[in-house]
Amino acid sequence: MVTGFAQMARGSKRGDDSKKKSVNGVVGLNNLGNTCFMNSSIQCLSNTIPLTDYFLNHDYKHEINKNNEFGTGGALVLAYAELMKEAWLGSRSVVSPKDFKRKLARFAPRFAGTRQHDAQEFLSFLLDGIHEDLNLVIKKPYIEDIEGDGTNDEKVSMKSWQNYLMRNKSIIVDIFQGQLKCTLKCKVCSNLVVKFDPFMYLSLPLSNETKTLDDCLKLFCEEESLTGDNQWYCPKCKKTCGCNYAHGFVDFTSYFDSSSQEVQTGFKVWSLFEEQTTYTSQIKGLGLGYICFSTNFVITCL
Numbered sequence: 678m679v680t681g682f683a684q685m686a687r688g689s690k691r692g693d694d695s696k697k698k699s700v701n702g703v704v705g706l707n708n709l710g711n712t713c714f715m716n717s718s719i720q721c722l723s724n725t726i727p728l729t730d731y732f733l734n735h736d737y738k739h740e741i742n743k744n745n746e747f748g749t750g751g752a753l754v755l756a757y758a759e760l761m762k763e764a765w766l767g768s769r770s771v772v773s774p775k776d777f778k779r780k781l782a783r784f785a786p787r788f789a790g791t792r793q794h795d796a797q798e799f800l801s802f803l804l805d806g807i808h809e810d811l812n813l814v815i816k817k818p819y820i821e822d823i824e825g826d827g828t829n830d831e832k833v834s835m836k837s838w839q840n841y842l843m844r845n846k847s848i849i850v851d852i853f854q855g856q857l858k859c860t861l862k863c864k865v866c867s868n869l870v871v872k873f874d875p876f877m878y879l880s881l882p883l884s885n886e887t888k889t890l891d892d893c894l895k896l897f898c899e900e901e902s903l904t905g906d907n908q909w910y911c912p913k914c915k916k917t918c919g920c921n922y923a924h925g926f927v928d929f930t931s932y933f934d935s936s937s938q939e940v941q942t943g944f945k946v947w948s949l950f951e952e953q954t955t956y957t958s959q960i961k962g963l964g965l966g967y968i969c970f971s972t973n974f975v976i977t978c979l
């Protein structure tokens with residue numbers, strides 16, 4: 678049996694079509710038991726063009742961090758790269774991820790058998806593994822979390838991202854990771870605590886009214902009241918009390934400033950505590966990612 682979004686999209690017929698010429702990654706992946714969770718995840722990643730382009734057209738091998746204790750010494754990323762080359766540069770329209778799965782299981786034995794697994798769990802392991810195998814940071818420094826008070830968002834956001842990049846720097850960060858603004862507001866003294874956290878996945882809420890991804894993202898950003906067991910200890914009024922909590926997406930953008938002839942970084946936050954706020958930063962060279970959430974929640978490549 679062959680699975681694959683691209684394969685299904687072009688309406689493949691049953692039978693052995695493995696000898697037909699492949700067209701730029703339009704390939705099926707053999708199901709190795711119950712590996713739909715793995716194959717569907719790989720198809721999504723394979724069609725994430727900036728990542729596949731990186732493996733097909735760039736010298737990724739010199740970025741492999743063989744001594745990272747959190748990685749696999751490069752084994753996982755090499756296995757994934759080989760699979761991508763077979764899918765995109767090979768001549769078969771059906772490829773087998775058997776070798777990739779065997780190598781994967783060496784580092785994650787839970788994926789060794791033919792049982793079903795959660796696709797998100799697999800994707801999380803794979804992206805984390807590729808990130809650590811390609812992490813350009815050789816020695817991760819200890820860095821304390823920082824937080825702001827709502828008056829210095831731009832500075833705290835940029836500093837938080839700089840701190841994160843001091844421990845994590847890879848193509849996975851560039852493509853898949855962003856920054857969330859998390860705001861807590863004390864209901865007793867109105868103290869505001871703002872933190873900027875990196876994220877790679879979002880668990881989005883659903884309701885009877887949510888019909889599109891935009892609806893889910895807007896619901897995710899809605900202010901909520903934390904009470905009961907979720908009450909918060911306010912460091913200002915020294916009370917454990919209810920608070921309002923909200924998320925916002927940070928949108929980094931880069932543009933060329935003709936007056937200074939330099940690349941500058943812009944900064945926007947979308948949240949419900951405030952209308953869209955736009956800042957312009959003089960901080961340069963942050964190496965910010967390709968993918969951000971724009972204010973209307975369309976994913977944009979910068």
Ligand SMILES: [Zn+2]
Pocket residue numbers: 863864865866867868911912913914915916
């Ligand atoms: Zn307070």
